[in-house]
Amino acid sequence: MNLRTASETLSFLRELEEKAAVFYEELAGRFPENKDDFLAFAKENRKFNKQIQMAYQSVITDAIEGCYAFDLETDHYVFETDLPDAAGLAEAAAKALAIEEKIVSCYNVGAEQSGSLLADVPRNFKIVVKKRNNRLEKLKSLA
Amino acid sequence: MAKNYIDGEWVESKGEIIDVVNPATNETIGKVGISTKEEIDSAVQAAQEAFHDWRRTPPVTRCRYLFRLRELLEENFEEVSRVQTQEHGKCIDESRGETRRGIENVEVACGIPSLMMGECLEDIASGIDEYLIRQPLGVFGVIGPFNFPFMIPLWSAPYAVATGNTVVIKPSSEVPFSQTKITELAEEAGFPPGVWNMVHGGRTVVGGMLDHPDIQGITFVGSTPVMRDVIYPGCGNTGKRCIAQGGAANILVIMPDCNVEATIPGLMTSFFGNAGQRCLAGQTLVIVGEDDAFYKSFVEKITDRARNMRIGYGLDESVQMGPVRDVHKKESILNYIEIGMKEGATLKLDGRKAGEIVGNYPDTCFLGPTIMENVSREMRIVREEIFGPTMGIIRVKTLEDAIEICNESPYHNGHAIFTSNGKSARQFQYDCISGNIGINIGIVAPMAFFPFSGMAGSFLGVLHTQGKEAIRFFTESKVCIHRWL
Numbered sequence: 001m002n003l004r005t006a007s008e009t010l011s012f013l014r015e016l017e018e019k020a021a022v023f024y025e026e027l028a029g030r031f032p033e034n035k036d037d038f039l040a041f042a043k044e045n046r047k048f049n050k051q052i053q054m055a056y057q058s059v060i061t062d063a064i065e066g067c068y069a070f071d072l073e074t075d076h077y078v079f080e081t082d083l084p085d086a087a088g089l090a091e092a093a094a095k096a097l098a099i100e101e102k103i104v105s106c107y108n109v110g111a112e113q114s115g116s117l118l119a120d121v122p123r124n125f126k127i128v129v130k131k132r133n134n135r136l137e138k139l140k141s142l143a
Numbered sequence: 144m145a146k147n148y149i150d151g152e153w154v155e156s157k158g159e160i161i162d163v164v165n166p167a168t169n170e171t172i173g174k175v176g177i178s179t180k181e182e183i184d185s186a187v188q189a190a191q192e193a194f195h196d197w198r199r200t201p202p203v204t205r206c207r208y209l210f211r212l213r214e215l216l217e218e219n220f221e222e223v224s225r226v227q228t229q230e231h232g233k234c235i236d237e238s239r240g241e242t243r244r245g246i247e248n249v250e251v252a253c254g255i256p257s258l259m260m261g262e263c264l265e266d267i268a269s270g271i272d273e274y275l276i277r278q279p280l281g282v283f284g285v286i287g288p289f290n291f292p293f294m295i296p297l298w299s300a301p302y303a304v305a306t307g308n309t310v311v312i313k314p315s316s317e318v319p320f321s322q323t324k325i326t327e328l329a330e331e332a333g334f335p336p337g338v339w340n341m342v343h344g345g346r347t348v349v350g351g352m353l354d355h356p357d358i359q360g361i362t363f364v365g366s367t368p369v370m371r372d373v374i375y376p377g378c379g380n381t382g383k384r385c386i387a388q389g390g391a392a393n394i395l396v397i398m399p400d401c402n403v404e405a406t407i408p409g410l411m412t413s414f415f416g417n418a419g420q421r422c423l424a425g426q427t428l429v430i431v432g433e434d435d436a437f438y439k440s441f442v443e444k445i446t447d448r449a450r451n452m453r454i455g456y457g458l459d460e461s462v463q464m465g466p467v468r469d470v471h472k473k474e475s476i477l478n479y480i481e482i483g484m485k486e487g488a489t490l491k492l493d494g495r496k497a498g499e500i501v502g503n504y505p506d507t508c509f510l511g512p513t514i515m516e517n518v519s520r521e522m523r524i525v526r527e528e529i530f531g532p533t534m535g536i537i538r539v540k541t542l543e544d545a546i547e548i549c550n551e552s553p554y555h556n557g558h559a560i561f562t563s564n565g566k567s568a569r570q571f572q573y574d575c576i577s578g579n580i581g582i583n584i585g586i587v588a589p590m591a592f593f594p595f596s597g598m599a600g601s602f603l604g605v606l607h608t609q610g611k612e613a614i615r616f617f618t619e620s621k622v623c624i625h626r627w628l
Binding site: 005006008 | 234
């Protein structure tokens with residue numbers, strides 16, 4: 001599916017973040033020793049959603065190219081969160097890293113496409129990517 | 144049923160009741176009354192009575208009502224945006240943009256204690272001081288158009304009540320529900336009865352406003368003929384203040400040095416956004432230069448982008464262009480395309496049939512984007528307002544030629560240039576007659592803290608809506624000279 005408008009792109013990103021948040025909550029239940037980290041990731045995903053939504057609602061005006069800002073193929077960014085029952089922490093962290101890679105890639109491509117069109121929205125995409133760095137380091141240490 | 148709101152009460156209109164139709168689905172979504180002269184008189188009387196106490200309410204207290212209204216609008220952001228899409232047809236992105244722009248006017252009006260301050264100079268002569276104070280005048284009428292049912296009355300109403308006046312708002316009867324929703328929230332915000340009133344209707348209500356001796360001024364946004372022939376003279380005849388904003392036929396100039404990839408989405412938004420039903424929409428594209436390769440490549444890119452546009456019901460987030468507001472407007476646009484072709488324009492992209500409509504809705508009010516080439520400056524499709532998703536393309540040799548075309552237009556609302564050359568941009572800004580000038584911006588919509596500055600055939604009056612000019616419009620300056628013996 002090809003996404004073009006700001007609202008459908010943001011809805012898609014919201015879904016990705018929420019799906020990943022649910023995945024992290026599941027990991028928190030399965031790996032009690034890393035529960036705090038995983039719950040923090042889930043909470044942060046939802047904060048990212050609010051941050052992006054606020055940026056969108058603050059700059060989306062009839063002067064901005066909201067209906068023509070993107071050209072994103074969703075197939076490149078969808079991911080599965082299934083994890084085998086027997087999976088250990090390393091496998092779970094590797095899965096999480098793969099998920100993060102997809103989400104980061106979606107934000108980066110979205111920021112590039114809408115850079116000169118949507119003002120604060122692509123800027124916030126980049127902030128979200130930057131804020132994920134610590135998380136990626138943590139996941140790499142677990143993988 | 145959209146009811147009137149008079150003196151703090153919701154009352155059903157005594158006039159004819161008409162259907163309000165969603166232009167995308169073709170379904171009736173509600174009804175509205177076409178109110179009578181007696182009903183507008185009743186609203187003005189209530190507003191006049193409320194004025195006495197409201198003007199004595201301290202500005203800082205008055206703006207607390209607006210702060211509450213602002214919070215309620217934020218809380219209902221999505222709902223009011225969806226209402227706009229349902230009654231007007233615009234895409235949900237566009238409706239959310241309209242909501243944001245409307246709220247921003249409430250936010251600016253919340254600063255009234257600072258904005259309304261006067262001036263003072265001690266010792267204009269020894270022992271004598273002079274003051275300028277700003278005072279409200281009374282009841283104001285706000286007449287809204289169909290194309291921005293939520294935002295445009297908010298260019299005026301928050302400033303009017305913040306400065307101590309009372310208002311009677313008349314929304315377009317084609318799109319009555321956005322203002323009804325705002326008025327419900329104004330009621331919830333606790334405005335005293337009579338301060339914020341709303342009367343639905345048509346010409347009778349407008350006539351009643353113009354004739355009413357207790358209305359001090361009117362703000363109007365609508366067509367140029369109504370602005371020129373009805374509103375402005377009507378206000379003049381009865382000594383009312385007037386801000387009258389009319390139509391447009393904006394010209395967007397493309398320089399060969401523009402950033403093509405960034406320019407094309409800007410053009411899509413400008414020409415086809417809101418289905419072209421914006422007084423800041425582009426109508427004519429003037430491409431400068433003699434480089435045939437650039438011209439052909441640029442036009443191909445625009446055409447490809449427009450051809451692939453998703454058309455449908457704006458509540459579907461994937462839709463990029465919704466329907467026009469009603470079948471009569473569609474017919475008028477189709478007629479202009481025919482006129483253009485008769486006058487020698489050629490169709491590069493024929494949008495007379497919408498093609499594929501996402502969701503398979505009836506094509507009653509849908510059009511596709513139309514692009515016409517071989518357009519010349521004297522054609523009616525350049526000089527008259529089409530108000531639909533059409534683009535006429537003119538080629539010229541120089542920037543001076545392009546500016547000349549802008550300046551000979553009867554309308555001067557929002558001309559724009561796309562260039563990466565600062566000198567060209569400055570020349571355009573300096574020489575082009577237009578109330579709002581865009582440099583690499585296709586829709587030159589001023590933010591709430593700037594005036595909406597149309598000119599010539601697009602505007603009659605002196606002061607404009609929004610920002611500081613609205614404060615001046617809604618207040619009278621009084622100079623006081625003090626000598627204490």
